[in-house]
Each structure stands twice: as C-alpha cells, then as structure tokens.
Amino acid sequence: MTTLFLTALCAFALQAGIVSAPADTLNRYIIDSKVVDDFDGSQLVGVKVESYSVEIVSIDGKVFRVHDITTDRKPVPKPLVIVDGKLASMDDLEIIDPASISRIDVYKAKSAEDKYTEYGDTSGGVIVIELRAQGSYTPSEKTLGKRITRINSIRIKKE
Numbered sequence: 001m002t003t004l005f006l007t008a009l010c011a012f013a014l015q016a017g018i019v020s021a022p023a024d025t026l027n028r029y030i031i032d033s034k035v036v037d038d039f040d041g042s043q044l045v046g047v048k049v050e051s052y053s054v055e056i057v058s059i060d061g062k063v064f065r066v067h068d069i070t071t072d073r074k075p076v077p078k079p080l081v082i083v084d085g086k087l088a089s090m091d092d093l094e095i096i097d098p099a100s101i102s103r104i105d106v107y108k109a110k111s112a113e114d115k116y117t118e119y120g121d122t123s124g125g126v127i128v129i130e131l132r133a134q135g136s137y138t139p140s141e142k143t144l145g146k147r148i149t150r151i152n153s154i155r156i157k158k159e
Contacts, residue, residue, distance in 0.1 A: 025056070025063045032071055039067075047071040077124030079106075080116060084131055087119050096129070103130040 029039035036043055051070040056063060081088040083096070105128040107116070112126035119126075 025065050027065050027067065029067045029069065031069045032073060044069070044071065047073045077109075077121065079125040079127050080112075080119050080122060081127045081129070082116065082119060083129045088129075093129075096131070100131045100133065101129060102132045104128070 027039070029036040029043075031039075031043055048071060049069060050072055051068075053068045055066045055068070057066055058064070078090065081090055081093065083092065107122075107126045107128070109123050109125050112122040116122050116126045116128075
C-alpha cells in the first residue's frame with residue numbers, strides 16, 4: 001500500500017512540473033543555432049546531444065514549442081576551389097563544361113597548406129581545376145548553366 005501511495009505521489013509531483021501547451025502548438029527545432037524546418041530526427045544521427053531544452057513561446061496568438069538542441073558536431077570546412085589560378089566557388093563548378101576540363105587535382109588540408117594559403121583557408125582541402133583553354137575562366141556571381149555530369153580525370157594527392 002505504501003508503495004502504491006509513493007508511486008502516485010511521485011507521478012503527481014512529476015506531472016505538476018510539466019508545463020502544458022495547447023494541442024495546436026507548433027514545434028520549432030533549433031540545432032546548433034540553426035533553425036531546422038523539417039525535423040525528423042535524422043539530423044541527429046551519429047552525433048552526441050550535449051544539451052536539450054524546450055521552451056513554450058507565444059507570438060501573435062500562436063503558441064510555439066521551441067526545441068533548442070546543441071550537439072558535439074563540428075562544422076565541416078568547405079574546400080577552396082581554384083580554376084585556372086583564380087579563386088572560385090563550389091557553385092561555379094556547375095557552369096563549367098565537363099569537356100573543357102583538362103585536369104582536376106584534389107588536395108587534402110595538410111598538403112594544400114603550404115601551396116594554397118594565399119587563396120584562403122585550406123582546412124577543408126583544395127580543388128584545383130585546369131581548363132583546356134587556359135585563362136578562359138571567369139568566376140561568376142550567380143551560377144547559371146548546366147551541372148557537371150562527368151569529369152575527364154581526377155588525381156588525388158596523398159598527404
């Protein structure tokens with residue numbers, strides 16, 4: 001009888017500490033300070049959750065349940081892209097005609113450090129592309145054109 005009484009008392013105490021929200025409450029997820037629109041749990045696969053908090057907020061008559069999640073995920077640096085000796089972006093790769101590519105060299109961070117630091121941060125590695133018609137490449141502000149569907153050759157430099 002005492003066990004049943006203590007169990008009921010604990011359940012009541014735990015329930016009293018929970019803040020309830022209306023049934024039409026909208027969930028918002030923030031993972032590592034970035035808003036995630038279509039959260040389905042897959043965003044947390046393979047990472048350790050360091051902290052998790054839920055806050056109920058009312059804005060303009062709408063009630064939001066804000067889930068703030070911090071993980072141990074470290075940001076992955078993006079590689080530098082250099083085309084014919086000019087700094088480019090990953091988006092610029094979409095406008096390069098695959099037939100115009102003469103050579104692509106991919107350097108890991110350590111092997112790119114000495115040679116390409118003048119272009120920027122090499123911690124994500126460097127992709128160096130040489131086109132058949134040297135000097136014909138001009139980085140674009142917006143990427144227009146077709147996507148690369150095949151590449152003629154790739155050489156990967158080992159560290």
